[in-house]
Structure formats: structure tokens, C-alpha cells
Amino acid sequence: MQDLTPPDLPALSTLCPWIDGFAKARIVVWGDIVADRFVYGSSTRISREAPALVVRREREEIRPGGAGNAMMNTAALGAQVTAVGFLGGDDASRELRTAFGAAGIDTTHLVERNDALTPMKTRIMAGGRHTVRQQILRIDADRGWPVSNDFDQQIREVLATSLSDADALLISDYGMGNVAAETVSEITKPLRDRGVVVVADSRNALMNYRGVGVVAPNEEEVEAALDIPTGALGNELDNAGRRLIAELECDAALITRGSQGMSLFQANGTTNHLPIYGTDQIADVTGAGDAVIAAFTTASVAGASMFEAARIANVAAGLAVMKRGTATVPANELRAALEAPA
Numbered sequence: 001m002q003d004l005t006p007p008d009l010p011a012l013s014t015l016c017p018w019i020d021g022f023a024k025a026r027i028v029v030w031g032d033i034v035a036d037r038f039v040y041g042s043s044t045r046i047s048r049e050a051p052a053l054v055v056r057r058e059r060e061e062i063r064p065g066g067a068g069n070a071m072m073n074t075a076a077l078g079a080q081v082t083a084v085g086f087l088g089g090d091d092a093s094r095e096l097r098t099a100f101g102a103a104g105i106d107t108t109h110l111v112e113r114n115d116a117l118t119p120m121k122t123r124i125m126a127g128g129r130h131t132v133r134q135q136i137l138r139i140d141a142d143r144g145w146p147v148s149n150d151f152d153q154q155i156r157e158v159l160a161t162s163l164s165d166a167d168a169l170l171i172s173d174y175g176m177g178n179v180a181a182e183t184v185s186e187i188t189k190p191l192r193d194r195g196v197v198v199v200a201d202s203r204n205a206l207m208n209y210r211g212v213g214v215v216a217p218n219e220e221e222v223e224a225a226l227d228i229p230t231g232a233l234g235n236e237l238d239n240a241g242r243r244l245i246a247e248l249e250c251d252a253a254l255i256t257r258g259s260q261g262m263s264l265f266q267a268n269g270t271t272n273h274l275p276i277y278g279t280d281q282i283a284d285v286t287g288a289g290d291a292v293i294a295a296f297t298t299a300s301v302a303g304a305s306m307f308e309a310a311r312i313a314n315v316a317a318g319l320a321v322m323k324r325g326t327a328t329v330p331a332n333e334l335r336a337a338l339e340a341p342a
Contacts, residue, residue, distance in 0.1 A: 012315065012337070015308055015312055016339060019077075019302070022331055027169075027297060028084055029067060030084040030085060030178070031085055031170075031171055031174065032066045032178045032179070033064065033071075033083070033086070034066030034118075034119045034142060035063075035096055036062065036063045036068075037060060037121065038063070038125055039055075039123070040060065040061075042055070042058060043126040043136075053126060053136060055136070062099075068096060068099075069290040070170060070293055072103055072105070073290050073328045074294040075103040076294075076330040076331065077329070077334070078331045079298045079301070081104070082166070083106065083107055084159055085111070086145055086155075086177075086178050087118050088116055088117040088118035089113070096118065109162045111151060113151055115145075116146055119176055120140075121140050121141075121142060122138065144176035144177040145178065155178070155183065156183055159183070159187060166196060167196065168199065169196060169197070170201075170294070172290065175203045184200075189211055197213055199214045199215075199293055199297045200214070200216070202215070203221065204224065206225040206248075207247065210247070210250075211250070213250060213252070214253070215248060215253050215254070216255075216296065217253070219233045219258065222244070225244075226243055228240060233257075234260075253265045256288075259276055261274045261276040261277075261314060262314055274314045276314075276317075278318035278322065289317075291313075292317045295309070295313040312334070319333060
């Protein structure tokens with residue numbers, strides 16, 4: 001694969017002025033909010049009942065995951081964030097609302113449903129007394145929301161209200177029933193005609209996003225969407241990027257590639273491959289994609305070019321994967337990384 005990124009790029013520090021505009025960005029984040037529950041404990045023995053670790057529970061916490069993590073990352077960058085999506089009428093939803101409120105996120109457009117529980121992913125984090133807690137088990141209760149025309153109509157109504165003065169719409173679709181393809185089709189063109197930035201990240205329905213401004217899938221999502229054999233995208237990357245732009249009629253495709261960095265394909269024919277920022281000694285990839293789309297969208301609203309926004313997002317990804325759990329990358333941390341000597 002040919003590296004089309006210019007070898008004489010300006011220093012990362014030249015991107016810092018865009019961060020000054022983050023606080024003015026008004027961004028609606030719509031998608032599948034998940035309760036990421038972390039149960040921390042210690043383990044020093046094997047059960048007599050089965051060959052399994054015995055974990056003595058010490059504490060637990062719930063953090064916003066899925067689209068909720070995209071919301072938290074966007075707010076951490078300083079943007080004005082409005083959250084749109086479903087929550088259940090349960091304890092998890094109340095904890096999530098509290099977390100959003102503490103981050104300064106507008107929660108007035110979240111739609112509460114009493115026909116299902118908020119999707120939850122429980123991670124058991126265990127280790128010895130003097131060791132770092134590591135994930136030893138994950139339990140998912142995320143079957144998604146029952147189909148409901150009434151609740152979908154409520155989402156359309158809150159989107160119409162929240163997007164009336166927004167600069168960007170960030171869609172984070174984890175396939176749990178918050179994001180209806182019909183609604184995406186209805187609102188995308190009018191938004192883009194108004195100059196609203198529209199960025200979509202979809203776990204398993206990428207090809208439903210025809211007409212959005214930018215799609216931001218990872219390698220596995222691209223392979224599934226374009227029927228490329230698993231693990232073969234490296235040999236098909238340039239062709240895949242062009243296919244996405246042509247078939248989705250979008251302005252750009254930003255493909256995240258794990259330890260290989262990311263690749264930006266633009267409709268004007270420009271292609272840039274960015275190597276991973278920082279070290280490849282990754283602590284945790286949980287939510288790294290959310291950091292990418294949050295930084296890319298916010299930088300785009302601030303006035304950065306797509307390539308500049310991709311470079312900023314690449315740094316945000318490198319910082320996110322060095323943190324454990326569902327983590328955010330705040331603006332001051334991002335700025336420090338951009339200003340650091342090469």
C-alpha cells in the first residue's frame with residue numbers, strides 16, 4: 001500500500017488553534033447509549049466448585065458507553081453537547097443522566113422508555129492486591145430496544161428541535177434500535193444543505209448511511225459492509241475507501257485501523273494514511289472509536305480541514321487507548337499532546 005501522506009507535514013502544534021474553537025461548537029450526538037458497568041475486585045484463589053477465579057467484590061461504577069461515550073468525549077473537548085437517544089426507566093438510566101449532567105451535557109432530549117431496560121455491559125475487573133485490575137469477564141445485556149413507531153416519532157421530534165441551531169450531528173449507531181435508517185435519510189440532506197456537519201459511525205449498518213457527510217468505520221466494519229474477507233482489508237484498502245465514497249455518496253471516509261493508524265479518503269480524490277500516534281503498547285481499546293469521531297467532528301466544526309481534523313482525531317485515539325476502561329480525552333490533554341516536542 002502506497003503511503004500518500006505528505007512527508008513534510010506541519011508540526012502537530014500547528015493544529016492547536018483549532019482547539020480554541022471547540023467551545024463554540026454545538027453538537028447533537030444521537031445514538032445507542034449503553035451503561036458500561038465496571039465491577040472491581042480482588043482474586044487470590046480458585047473456586048472449589050469449578051476451575052474459575054473467585055473475585056471478592058470491592059466496588060463498582062457505571063459510566064456512559066456506546067453513544068454515551070461519544071457524548072462524553074465530545075463534551076470533554078469543550079463542545080456544547082445535546083444528547084439524543086433512548087434510556088430505560090431504571091437505576092442505570094438515572095446514573096447515566098447524572099454523569100451526563102456533571103459533564104455539562106444537555107439531557108432534555110433523551111427519551112425514556114418503560115418497555116425495556118437500558119442496555120448494559122458489565123465488565124469484571126480483577127487482580128491481585130498489588131496488581132492492576134484487568135478485565136477477566138464481560139457480561140452483555142444489550143438486546144436493544146423493541147420496535148416502536150411511537151418512540152421513533154419522539155426521536156424525530158426531539159431531533160428536529162435539537163438540530164434547529166446545531167453545527168453538527170454525530171450519529172453513533174451500535175445497532176440497538178435507537179437510529180432508524182428512515183430518519184437518517186429524511187434529515188441528512190436538509191442538514192447538509194444548511195452547512196451542518198454530519199458524521200456517522202455504524203457498527204453493523206454502514207451502508208444505510210448514504211448521503212451523510214463523513215463515515216468513520218473501523219476495519220472490521222468496512223470488511224462486513226463491502227463483503228471483504230476478514231483480515232484482508234489491508235490489500236483492498238484504497239479500493240474499499242473509494243467504494244465507500246461512491247456507494248454512500250459522502251464527502252469522506254475515515255477508516256480506523258488499530259495499530260496501523262487510520263486512513264482518510266475524500267471525494268475529491270485525496271487519500272492520506274496516518275500512522276498510529278504514540279506507542280503500540282495499548283492499555284485498552286474500549287471506546288477509542290468514540291474519541292476519534294468526537295475529535296474529528298468537533299475539529300471540523302471549529303474550521304479544520306478534513307485532513308487536519310483527521311490528524312487531531314488520530315492523536316485523540318492514541319491518547320484514548322492508553323487509558324483503561326471507558327475513558328475520555330479532554331481538550332487540555334489533547335492540546336498538550338499536540339504541543340509536545342516530536
